[in-house]
Amino acid sequence: MSKLVRVLNVGRLEYDKCLKIQQHFLAQNLSQPDSNTLILVEHEPVYTIGLRKQAYPDEYLEKLKSLGAQVKKTDRGGLITFHGPGQLVAYPLLNLKNFKPSLRWYVSRLEETVIDLCQVNFDLKAYRMCSTGYTGVWCNDAKIAAIGIYAKRLVTYHGLSLNCDVDLKWFSNIVPCGISDKSVSSLSKIMNKNLGIKQIEPMLLNSFSRVFDCDLEIENEEQVQNLVNKLAG
Amino acid sequence: MSLIFRSNRLFTLGVQLAKSNLIPNKQFSISHRLAQLKFTNQHEWVKVNGNIGTIGITDYAQDKLGEVVYLELPEVGAEFEQSSQFATLESVKAVSECYIPVSGKVVEVNEPLKDNPSTVNSSPLEEGWLAKVELTNPAEIDKLMDQNQYEEFLKSDDH
Numbered sequence: 001m002s003k004l005v006r007v008l009n010v011g012r013l014e015y016d017k018c019l020k021i022q023q024h025f026l027a028q029n030l031s032q033p034d035s036n037t038l039i040l041v042e043h044e045p046v047y048t049i050g051l052r053k054q055a056y057p058d059e060y061l062e063k064l065k066s067l068g069a070q071v072k073k074t075d076r077g078g079l080i081t082f083h084g085p086g087q088l089v090a091y092p093l094l095n096l097k098n099f100k101p102s103l104r105w106y107v108s109r110l111e112e113t114v115i116d117l118c119q120v121n122f123d124l125k126a127y128r129m130c131s132t133g134y135t136g137v138w139c140n141d142a143k144i145a146a147i148g149i150y151a152k153r154l155v156t157y158h159g160l161s162l163n164c165d166v167d168l169k170w171f172s173n174i175v176p177c178g179i180s181d182k183s184v185s186s187l188s189k190i191m192n193k194n195l196g197i198k199q200i201e202p203m204l205l206n207s208f209s210r211v212f213d214c215d216l217e218i219e220n221e222e223q224v225q226n227l228v229n230k231l232a233g
Numbered sequence: 234m235s236l237i238f239r240s241n242r243l244f245t246l247g248v249q250l251a252k253s254n255l256i257p258n259k260q261f262s263i264s265h266r267l268a269q270l271k272f273t274n275q276h277e278w279v280k281v282n283g284n285i286g287t288i289g290i291t292d293y294a295q296d297k298l299g300e301v302v303y304l305e306l307p308e309v310g311a312e313f314e315q316s317s318q319f320a321t322l323e324s325v326k327a328v329s330e331c332y333i334p335v336s337g338k339v340v341e342v343n344e345p346l347k348d349n350p351s352t353v354n355s356s357p358l359e360e361g362w363l364a365k366v367e368l369t370n371p372a373e374i375d376k377l378m379d380q381n382q383y384e385e386f387l388k389s390d391d392h
Binding site for chain 2: 050051052075076077078101102103104105106107135136147148149150151152153
């Protein structure tokens with residue numbers, strides 16, 4: 001039997017509100033082992049930091065807030081990154097027992113999803129860097145997608161972010177993911193044409209379905225809006 | 234079964250001899266190696282010696298996680314119920330929870346691990362131990378898997 005993943009595209013939603021939705025489905029998928037969910041979202045400008053919070057003193061975080069973005073502390077893996085308009089964020093809430101019970105495998109599949117997207121749609125060679133400090137997905141020596149996840153009893157949350165036509169200046173205020181000697185880019189910049197979230201979304205779903213070998217069930221807009229209002233209103 | 238019976242008698246004999254000061258203690262390291270090693274289906278292990286359990290994650294678990302880059306260990310003195318989360322491991326870009334195999338009170342944590350977290354990968358059953366607890370319910374040990382049972386479990390589809 002093929003694995004089924006229910007897709008909820010919540011559109012533009014502020015980080016904390018989306019986190020509530022993630023937590024709802026995390027709890028649901030922990031108690032219903034066959035249930036898997038994928039949330040697609042575009043956040044308002046926000047810098048998020050991961051589990052290793054001590055790496056970022058409060059004064060530094062206050063400075064980032066003064067630049068017009070929110071700052072959120074999370075429990076995911078990875079260091080600091082930025083989410084905002086023009087960046088497609090995907091939060092798969094998968095029960096890895098339905099796939100492969102390995103976080104290392106799961107992270108590599110998230111990378112593969114973006115690599116597949118680039119290859120299939122743009123004939124673009126995106127790649128992962130094998131060394132520990134450089135995870136995520138790279139193209140032309142610049143990072144186009146970042147990954148940071150958390151697993152509770154093998155049910156995942158948080159996920160990946162793919163730069164479509166995000167304003168890359170937001171990244172110049174931080175050392176993204178702790179990597180100081182490389183830059184950040186976007187699909188639009190690399191392809192030298194405007195590639196917005198709406199164009200990239202179906203491509204991401206296509207690649208995700210192929211790479212994770214699963215069927216997708218897209219929740220309709222009205223249902224999604226009701227859910228957002230109920231959980232995050 | 235008879236091997237265990239013989240080894241228990243050896244241990245008891247060893248203790249008696251040690252108390253009599255006739256035999257130096259280092260000869261009894263073999264009896265300590267017979268301390269119980271048990272496993273959970275969440276891929277944690279516990280080595281029980283007297284009333285102290287040393288806890289860590291299995292080789293299978295470290296392989297599935299990837300290289301550990303950061304960990305959060307409990308405070309000494311903290312108490313946990315069996316199967317509750319007692320530690321957090323961050324491997325590359327992924328944070329996961331460790332669940333305590335037995336109920337207990339933390340008496341020691343592996344502090345040097347914080348500076349060398351990848352020891353969990355290179356030596357998961359020895360130097361990569363996470364914490365030591367004083368067991369609050371030793372009977373829980375009996376329900377955990379021994380090495381053979383754990384190896385069978387890994388071969389099954391349910392892991």
